[in-house]
Amino acid sequence: MRITDIVFDIGGVLADFRLKEFLMEKGFDAAMIRRIVKASVLTEYWGRFERGEISEEETLRGFAQADPAIADELREAYSNVSGMLTARDYAIPLVRGLKAAGYGVWYLSNYSKKAYDECGSSLSFMPYMDGGVVSFRAGMTKPDPNVYRLLLADCGLDPAACAFVDDTPENVDVARALGFTGIVFTSYEGLIRALARLGIAPGEI
Numbered sequence: 001m002r003i004t005d006i007v008f009d010i011g012g013v014l015a016d017f018r019l020k021e022f023l024m025e026k027g028f029d030a031a032m033i034r035r036i037v038k039a040s041v042l043t044e045y046w047g048r049f050e051r052g053e054i055s056e057e058e059t060l061r062g063f064a065q066a067d068p069a070i071a072d073e074l075r076e077a078y079s080n081v082s083g084m085l086t087a088r089d090y091a092i093p094l095v096r097g098l099k100a101a102g103y104g105v106w107y108l109s110n111y112s113k114k115a116y117d118e119c120g121s122s123l124s125f126m127p128y129m130d131g132g133v134v135s136f137r138a139g140m141t142k143p144d145p146n147v148y149r150l151l152l153a154d155c156g157l158d159p160a161a162c163a164f165v166d167d168t169p170e171n172v173d174v175a176r177a178l179g180f181t182g183i184v185f186t187s188y189e190g191l192i193r194a195l196a197r198l199g200i201a202p203g204e205i
Helices: 019-025 030-040 044-050 056-066 068-077 091-100 113-118 145-155 169-177 188-197
Strands: 005-008 015-017 085-087 104-109 131-134 162-166 181-184
Touching (some): 030 056, 030 068, 044 056, 091 104, 162 169
Parallel strands (some): 104 131
16 A cells, blocks of 8 residues: 555654753753653653653652652753753654655654643644644553554554654554554654655655
């Protein structure tokens, strides 16, 4: 079946998730950044927050349980996350070019409501997309197969006609198992080559 739609992950594909740089800009040194990341991203509370299961305050308390000595630093680190995500330079031209070539362009991404709200102005490519699913609204995160199924149902997509692009191989494996054509993102140039092999080329904008 011909590919008619492309589904993108956001962070690591269309936008940079620049957590370490963001924390450096807040004045934390390398050792503290390692502790903050370990006590936040690497805990269950990060995923639960992305799924919308717990509030921001509950999330911060959970992070503090992982490393009580830096509870204040954790709160400062995540008090405002504007700037943690920034759109990549090619994002808008890529999305608009695919749209100009007649493809549907969608997103499926893991995001907390806080990140989505506070980094929204940086995700300048999203208004050009046809729609999609973010985890805090779905109550599920990738690689749960059900969040892919929700995308298909909500957006009226046929997986056999969709290419799925993500920088996490596990997420791509699940997409393939559900019938998508999977592309593991490693670079923009690699993505363009992978799309070309499928007969897909962005149009002129």
